[in-house]
Amino acid sequence: MTREILNIENLFVEYSNIRGKVKAVRGVNLKLYKGENLALIGESGSGKTTLGTAIIRLLPSSGYIKDGRIVYKGNGNEYDISKFSEKELRQFRWKEIAMVFQSALNSFNPVLKVWDQIYDTARAHGISNRNFVKERAISLLRYVQLDPERVINSYPHELSGGMRQRVLIAMSLLLEPKILILDEPTTALDILTQRNIIELLRTIKADMGLSMIFISHDLSLAAELADRVAVMYAGAIVELGSVEDIFYRPKHPYTLGLIKAVPTVTAGFRELYSIPGSPPDLINLTPGCKFAPRCEYKNSVCEKDEPMLVEVGQDHFVACFRHKEIGNGR
Amino acid sequence: MEDRAIIQLDHVSKSFTVRSGIFGGRKNMQVIGDLSLSIGRGEVLCLVGESGCGKTTTGKLIVGLIKPTSGRILFEGKDIWSMNNEEFKDYRKAVQIIHQDPYSSLNPVHRIYNILSAPLFRHGLVRNRSEAEEKVLDLLDRVDLTPPGDFIYKYPHQLSGGQRQRVAIARSLTLNPKFIVADEAVSMLDVSIRLSIIELLRRLKEEMNVTFLFITHDLAMAKYFGWEGRIAVMYLGRIVEIGPTPRVIENPLHPYTKALLMAIPEADPQVTRNKTPMKLRSLDIPSLLNLPPGCSFNPRCPFWIEGTCDKEVPDMYEPENDHYVSCFLFRGK
Amino acid sequence: MKSREIVKRIFWEPLVIISRDKAGLIGFIFLLSILLLSFVGPYFVKLDTEVKLDKIYQFPSREHILGTDNQGRDIFSQIVNGGRDVIIVAFLAGLISTLIAVSLGSLSAYAGGFTDTVIMFITEIILTIPQFPLLAVLAAFVRLTNPTMLAFIIGFLGWPALARAIRSQVLSIKERDYIEAARVLDLGRMHIIFSEILPNMLSYIVISLIMAMTGAVYSQVGLIILGLVPFYGHNWGLMIQLAWTRGAIFYKGSIFYILSPIIAIVLFQWSAVTFTRSLEGIFNPRLRAGE
Numbered sequence: 001m002t003r004e005i006l007n008i009e010n011l012f013v014e015y016s017n018i019r020g021k022v023k024a025v026r027g028v029n030l031k032l033y034k035g036e037n038l039a040l041i042g043e044s045g046s047g048k049t050t051l052g053t054a055i056i057r058l059l060p061s062s063g064y065i066k067d068g069r070i071v072y073k074g075n076g077n078e079y080d081i082s083k084f085s086e087k088e089l090r091q092f093r094w095k096e097i098a099m100v101f102q103s104a105l106n107s108f109n110p111v112l113k114v115w116d117q118i119y120d121t122a123r124a125h126g127i128s129n130r131n132f133v134k135e136r137a138i139s140l141l142r143y144v145q146l147d148p149e150r151v152i153n154s155y156p157h158e159l160s161g162g163m164r165q166r167v168l169i170a171m172s173l174l175l176e177p178k179i180l181i182l183d184e185p186t187t188a189l190d191i192l193t194q195r196n197i198i199e200l201l202r203t204i205k206a207d208m209g210l211s212m213i214f215i216s217h218d219l220s221l222a223a224e225l226a227d228r229v230a231v232m233y234a235g236a237i238v239e240l241g242s243v244e245d246i247f248y249r250p251k252h253p254y255t256l257g258l259i260k261a262v263p264t265v266t267a268g269f270r271e272l273y274s275i276p277g278s279p280p281d282l283i284n285l286t287p288g289c290k291f292a293p294r295c296e297y298k299n300s301v302c303e304k305d306e307p308m309l310v311e312v313g314q315d316h317f318v319a320c321f322r323h324k325e326i327g328n329g330r
Numbered sequence: 331m332e333d334r335a336i337i338q339l340d341h342v343s344k345s346f347t348v349r350s351g352i353f354g355g356r357k358n359m360q361v362i363g364d365l366s367l368s369i370g371r372g373e374v375l376c377l378v379g380e381s382g383c384g385k386t387t388t389g390k391l392i393v394g395l396i397k398p399t400s401g402r403i404l405f406e407g408k409d410i411w412s413m414n415n416e417e418f419k420d421y422r423k424a425v426q427i428i429h430q431d432p433y434s435s436l437n438p439v440h441r442i443y444n445i446l447s448a449p450l451f452r453h454g455l456v457r458n459r460s461e462a463e464e465k466v467l468d469l470l471d472r473v474d475l476t477p478p479g480d481f482i483y484k485y486p487h488q489l490s491g492g493q494r495q496r497v498a499i500a501r502s503l504t505l506n507p508k509f510i511v512a513d514e515a516v517s518m519l520d521v522s523i524r525l526s527i528i529e530l531l532r533r534l535k536e537e538m539n540v541t542f543l544f545i546t547h548d549l550a551m552a553k554y555f556g557w558e559g560r561i562a563v564m565y566l567g568r569i570v571e572i573g574p575t576p577r578v579i580e581n582p583l584h585p586y587t588k589a590l591l592m593a594i595p596e597a598d599p600q601v602t603r604n605k606t607p608m609k610l611r612s613l614d615i616p617s618l619l620n621l622p623p624g625c626s627f628n629p630r631c632p633f634w635i636e637g638t639c640d641k642e643v644p645d646m647y648e649p650e651n652d653h654y655v656s657c658f659l660f661r662g663k
Numbered sequence: 664m665k666s667r668e669i670v671k672r673i674f675w676e677p678l679v680i681i682s683r684d685k686a687g688l689i690g691f692i693f694l695l696s697i698l699l700l701s702f703v704g705p706y707f708v709k710l711d712t713e714v715k716l717d718k719i720y721q722f723p724s725r726e727h728i729l730g731t732d733n734q735g736r737d738i739f740s741q742i743v744n745g746g747r748d749v750i751i752v753a754f755l756a757g758l759i760s761t762l763i764a765v766s767l768g769s770l771s772a773y774a775g776g777f778t779d780t781v782i783m784f785i786t787e788i789i790l791t792i793p794q795f796p797l798l799a800v801l802a803a804f805v806r807l808t809n810p811t812m813l814a815f816i817i818g819f820l821g822w823p824a825l826a827r828a829i830r831s832q833v834l835s836i837k838e839r840d841y842i843e844a845a846r847v848l849d850l851g852r853m854h855i856i857f858s859e860i861l862p863n864m865l866s867y868i869v870i871s872l873i874m875a876m877t878g879a880v881y882s883q884v885g886l887i888i889l890g891l892v893p894f895y896g897h898n899w900g901l902m903i904q905l906a907w908t909r910g911a912i913f914y915k916g917s918i919f920y921i922l923s924p925i926i927a928i929v930l931f932q933w934s935a936v937t938f939t940r941s942l943e944g945i946f947n948p949r950l951r952a953g954e
Contacts, residue, residue, distance in 0.1 A: 043520035044491075145613075160614065186595070190380040190615070191547075195593035195607050217521060219597035243599050254522075261525045262597040263554040265579060272554065274525035278490040393847050422849040435840035439862040448858070449848040501844060 004073060005178060005211055006032035006055070006097075011068035011082075013047070013054050020283045024050040024063070026235040029309070032179065032211050039214045039222035039243075041258075042232035045279050049102075051232070052181050052215045056097050057081060057089050072096060074178055094125045098172035100165075102184040107168055108156035115152040118171055125175055133174075140170040144200055162193035166200065173204070180204075183215045198224050219262050223247060228315075231255045234280050234290035237309065241316035251318040251326050253295045289321070297322045335404075336509055336541050337392055337425075339367040342401035343567075344387055348619070359618045361387045363567045365401070369541060371508075374559030376544045376552035376575065382618065384567040385545045389511040392543060393427045405509075423453060426502040430514035432494035436486040442470070442497055443482045449504040469500040473530060492523035499530065503538070513545045528555050549594055553579050563587045566616065566626040569646075573653030583655040585631045608632060625657070633659060681941040690937025697931050701746030710744040710897060711737040720917055730919040733909050738923050741902055745924065748898040750931070752814045752883050757876035759818025761825065765868060768829030769856055772837060783830070790823040798882060802891040813892060817882045825871050832867065836860050866946035870939045877932045884928060899924040 013025035025047045032038055040048040053059050055070055070081040074096055084092060093099075101107045108117060115137070122133045141148040144166040156164060165185065172180055185201070186194040202225070205212060214221055222229050222243065229246040231239040231254065239252040250256045257275040264270070277294035280286065288303040289295070295302065301321055309317040320326070344362040349355075362384045369375050379385045390396050391403055394410055402409045405421045413421060429435035436445060446469055447462040449455075456462040463482070470478035473496040486494055495515065502510055512531060516524040532555065535542055542559075546552050552561055553575060562572040563584065571584040582588045589608040596602040610630045616622050622629050628639040638658050647660040681691050715735030723730045729738040771782040801816055836842065837860065845855050861868070886892045887900030888907070906921035 043522060162613070191549075191590050191594050192380070192610065192613070194595060196613060198595060199607075218595075219521070220595035220602060223597050223599040223602045224595050247597070247599050258521055259597065261522055263550040264596045264598055264601065265550045265553055265591060265594055267596065267598050267601045272525050274529060275522040276526070278492055278523065279520070390843075395843055395846060419849060422847065425847070427844065427847050429840040429844065431840060435844060437841040437859055437863070439865075448845075448850055448854065452848070452850050452854065498844075501848070505848065 003034045004031045005034045007069075007071040007073070008051075008055070009069040009071065011051070011054065011070065012066040013050050013059065013063060014066050015050075015060070015063045017062060022282045023285060024235055024282060025054065028068075028235075028237055030230060030237060030240070032213065035205075035209050035211055036227045037205065037212045037214065037225050039216065039226035039229045040232060041216060041219060041222050041229055043217055043279060045234070045282060046232040047235035048215045048217075048232045049183055050235075052099070052183055052213060055081065055181060055213075056093050056099050057084065058093075058099065090125060094121065094172075094177060095175045096177055097179040097181065098175070098177040099181040100168045100172045100183065100185060102187060108164065110156055112155075113152070114154055114156065114159075114167055117156075118152070118174065121171055122174055127175070136174060137170070140173055141167070143173075144170045146170070160193075161189055162196060165189065165193075165197055169197075169200065169204070173208070176208075177210070179211045179213065181213045181215065184217070185214065186221055187216070187218065201225060219247075219258060231258070234285070235282060236290070236306075236319065237317075238291065238319045239317065240309065241313070241318075245313060245316045249313070249316075251312050251316070251323040252291075252320045253297050253322075253326060254291050256326055257294075289319075297325060334371050335368045336371045336406060337367075337369045337543070338404040338407075339365050339388075339391070340402040340404060341366055342391060342398045342403060344384075344391060344396065345399045357619050360621065361567055361618060362391070362398075363621075365567070365569060367562065367569065367572075369509075369543060372539055372541055374535065374542045374544060374556045376546060376556035376559065376561045377564060378546060378549055378552050378561055379564035380547055380615075382566075382615070383564040385547075385564050386513055388564070389427065389513045389543065389545050392509075393425050393511050394422065395427075423505040424508040425511070426505070426507040426509070427511045427513060428495075428498055428502050428515045431518050432491050432498055433486075433518075435498045436494055436501075438486055441483050441485055442466070442489075445486075445497065446470075446501055446504060449501070453505060455505070469503060470497075472503065472534075473497070473500045474526075475500070490523075491519050492527065495519060495523075495527055496530065499527075499534070503534070506538070507540060509541045509543070511543045511545065514547070515544075516551060517546065517548060524551070531555070549579070549590060550596070563590070566618065566621060568626065568656065570627065570657070571653075571655045572646075573650070573655075577650065577653050581650075581653075583649065583653065583660060584627075584657050585633050585659075586627050589630075635659075677945045680945050684941050686937050687939075687941030690934045690939075691941060693930060693934035694938050697746065697927075697934065698750070700743055701750055704743040705747065708740050708743045711740040720920070723919065729923050732906070732920045733917065738920055741897065742899070742923050742927050745897050745899045745902055746927065746931070748810050748896055749880060749883065749900060749928075752810045752817070753876045753879040755811065755814035756817035756821060756879035756882070757872050757874075759815060760821035760875045760879075761868060761872045763819070764822040764825035764829055764871070765861070767822070768826040769833045769860065771826070772830040772833035773852070773856055773860075779830075783827075786823045786826050789820065790827075792820075794820055795882070795885065798886060799889065799891050802886055810896075813883055813886070814879070817879045821875055821878060821882075825875065828871070829864070829868075832864050833860055836863055866943045869942050869946065873935050873939050873942075877935055880928060880932060899927055 008028055008030040011025055011028045015022040015024055028051060040051060042048040050063065054065060065082050068082065072079045072081050118137045119130070119133055127133060137152065138148040141151055146163060146166055151159065151163065151167060159167065186197050189197065204210065214225060216222065226243045229241065229243055230237045231246065231252065233254050239246065239250065239255045246255060247259060250259060257273065260273045261275060263272055275294055280290050288305060289307055292298040292302040307319045307321050309319045312318050312323055342362060342365045343360065345358050345360045347356045348359050365388065377385045377388060391398055397411060405425065408417060410418065410421055443466055446466045450462055450465055456465050466482055467478040470481050475481045475493060475496050486497070489497065516527050519527060528551065531542065534540060544552065544555050556575045559575055560572060561575045561578040562569050563586065565586050571578060571582065571587050578587065582591055589610060592605055593607045609632055611632060611634065612630045616626065616629060622640065624640040624642055625644050628634050631639065635658060644656045644658050646654045646656050647663065648654050649660045649663040682688050713736065718731050718735035719733055721727055721731040727737045727739065729742065732738055767782050771779045798816065798820065805816065842855060842859055845859050884900040884903065888904045890904060902924040903921060906917055
């Protein structure tokens with residue numbers, strides 16, 4: 001068994017707004033192993049992005065970790081990220097865990113050239129040797145197949161969406177992190193560019209042996225890159241397993257529904273099914289399984305109690321009372 | 331085909347002028363170049379392409395939100411921009427649009443009742459409030475917002491994305507349209523919601539005999555929604571390939587279509603990990619301000635013929651019945 | 664809709680929303696008190712016009728809660744009676760400039776082209792003229808015999824900045840998908856402007872109206888203090904002018920005479936501005952009660 005590098009224990013994250021408390025992440029337990037690709041899959045409001053930003057403590061100001069631990073294991077030590085001070089966080093982010101945010105354009109300061117942004121990032125994390133940063137930046141930009149001299153002197157708006165995404169990926173690698181979190185890395189990119197980014201991420205993984213967490217609503221990204229997949233619904237993980245288990249042997253009605261709801265282009269024409277209803281209100285959560293109102297397998301127990309994750313196969317976990325009745329794949 | 335066409339585009343092009351730089355003059359940006367297209371009554375045509383290919387502009391030209399720079403757009407055989415008032419009114423009622431973003435397509439200050447009843451009153455389809463209420467309830471029922479009484483006096487922000495999109499669809503139905511442009515109508519919605527909206531559109535098409543132009547960047551959705559219809563693939567303002575959906579998907583002819591199909595990530599690990607993407611000559615999409623001469627795909631195309639593809643613009647060839655492609659590889663076939 | 668529901672929507676819900684923002688609520692309470700004092704107060708507190716030489720510049724007492732002026736008249740009664748004209752002129756002037764700004768701004772943005780160019784040209788000319796000196800010059804030429812006249816002059820000069828702001832708002836709303844949908848549904852230009860675009864700017868327009876009002880308060884009080892507006896009657900501006908020219912220059916004891924109208928004006932302005940905080944919530948259905 002590969003060694004675990006990150007261990008999220010019983011994590012609760014909330015946001016407060018005018019209407020009340022949004023329970024965005026509710027009791028998540030999740031391990032990340034060294035060198036693996038983990039995909040967090042879910043729809044808007046599933047808590048996947050909240051979970052990702054909580055790991056590096058970059059939650060928006062209205063959000064806070066209510067309970068739980070985020071244990072990072074590195075350099076022979078264990079650190080609880082959720083207890084870090086701002087100063088400790090600065091030393092930790094980018095060096096140990098880096099994140100590439102969704103919407104590549106917004107991640108840049110529009111009035112700064114790419115080089116200034118790279119140098120600012122490096123300095124913010126304690127590296128102020130200009131030559132060192134420049135050398136490293138140039139080699140990384142070349143590594144992500146960009147022309148370093150041109151890119152480094154450009155303003156963000158002068159680059160295409162795919163180029164910006166590659167710059168962000170290069171920047172995230174600046175301090176050689178052990179874990180890379182990527183939030184919707186291919187969303188909003190053209191198909192040919194998506195393919196290019198996917199190939200790039202494969203190369204990075206092979207060369208550097210990082211652990212990666214992909215956050216996406218797009219099942220195909222998980223299908224492309226993930227070793228393991230965690231499916232989130234209403235702030236909790238409802239199914240966790242290997243990519244084959246999730247795509248070919250789903251045991252949670254929601255996972256099954258998602259997979260049956262997504263058409264493929266080249267895999268023949270197959271009948272699709274839609275999931276009725278819409279996701280629950282995260283402020284006024286009803287008791288019981290949060291998926292029950294949309295579930296065709298639900299019974300009276302599902303409406304009373306919330307199921308816990310149970311192991312249904314090797315390293316395959318499902319939070320569903322009726323998992324035995326969910327058909328074997330398609 | 332021509333005689334039962336509901337919408338025809340006849341050598342349509344559309345340019346915008348943009349200023350470049352502080353001292354630079356105005357530049358012409360051609361978004362649509364010489365586009366001809368005929369859409370038959372009751373048909374589903376999927377217009378597929380990546381961002382900036384001009385598919386949304388094509389949709390806006392068809393619903394008459396913008397005027398073409400040159401060429402004609404015909405509705406039931408008549409040029410929409412030389413119609414008399416009466417004819418133009420009928421065209422306006424008959425051709426509707428469903429937008430991509432259900433959060434900006436509904437006016438936040440109005441209740442659903444007002445959103446749906448305004449066109450009814452304006453065009454004299456109802457005379458008083460009770461008639462309007464009845465009609466609005468009926469529309470909500472038709473788009474599966476049930477019970478409709480729960481929705482009629484809500485504001486858009488009280489509905490989920492999927493529910494809003496249903497309201498937007500109901501609005502497009504208020505004037506009993508013959509033709510609907512669905513511009514990325516499901517791409518902003520959650521995966522689990524998308525399919526139910528697609529099913530709704532498909533049902534409405536059957537029930538109301540509406541013709542659809544389904545604009546999308548998602549080939550899989552186009553395939554699913556338009557299996558019985560046709561797909562047109564756009565690249566930089568031109569249609570490069572058009573034909574019956576199964577044939578375009580299973581036997582793509584244009585190198586660009588092939589490249590897309592070979593690259594597209596799919597929700598099936600075994601299928602998607604075994605793809606061997608086409609090696610393109612360049613990753614960059616040329617700028618609309620500076621289109622390459624000849625075929626606009628030539629700087630990226632691995633099958634590029636020097637001296638031909640970079641000099642002449644290819645015509646539409648028909649190597650298979652009803653399956654057209656704009657590529658010199660198929661000249662004379 | 665039943666009448667009870669209408670009452671609920673028009674009166675009760677806004678109150679609930681106002682009460683949510685603490686500062687806005689305080690502003691609202693102050694504003695309401697000042698309005699009551701100025702419009703209802705005069706029926707109870709008669710303006711004291713009797714000269715009482717034995718009571719000149721008295722400090723506040725139970726009899727005269729704000730003291731007395733240079734002729735021994737009660738200051739409080741002057742404050743109560745001096746607000747009405749100031750507020751009416753400010754409201755009228757604000758209303759006029761907002762009306763002009765909204766009409767010209769939205770017409771300019773919606774019509775575009777030549778109309779837009781002409782309207783914006785005129786707007787910019789008026790915008791570059793320094794307001795106060797022009798007001799002063801105008802006031803010297805035009806016989807300002809009544810408050811309405813003054814309101815018109817201030818109003819006609821106050822609209823350009825707002826017109827430009829309205830124009831840019833309309834330009835951005837014009838591009839929204841729901842406006843496109845309305846065009847495709849052939850709902851008509853009037854419907855699109857008045858029923859689709861302007862309601863989205865209602866809170867902005869009302870807030871601008873209040874801001875225009877506060878601006879108009881300063882303009883008119885300034886004109887009165889300078890003695891450029893010889894209109895009759897009694898108001899806070901005139902009080903300041905009298906307190907200044909007849910007292911404050913000479914006597915320390917006139918402090919309550921001059922401070923009272925100043926504080927009244929400042930309180931009015933502050934409460935109006937603070938109250939605008941709550942307005943956003945009233946006109947934005949997303950922020951309405953219980954939804």
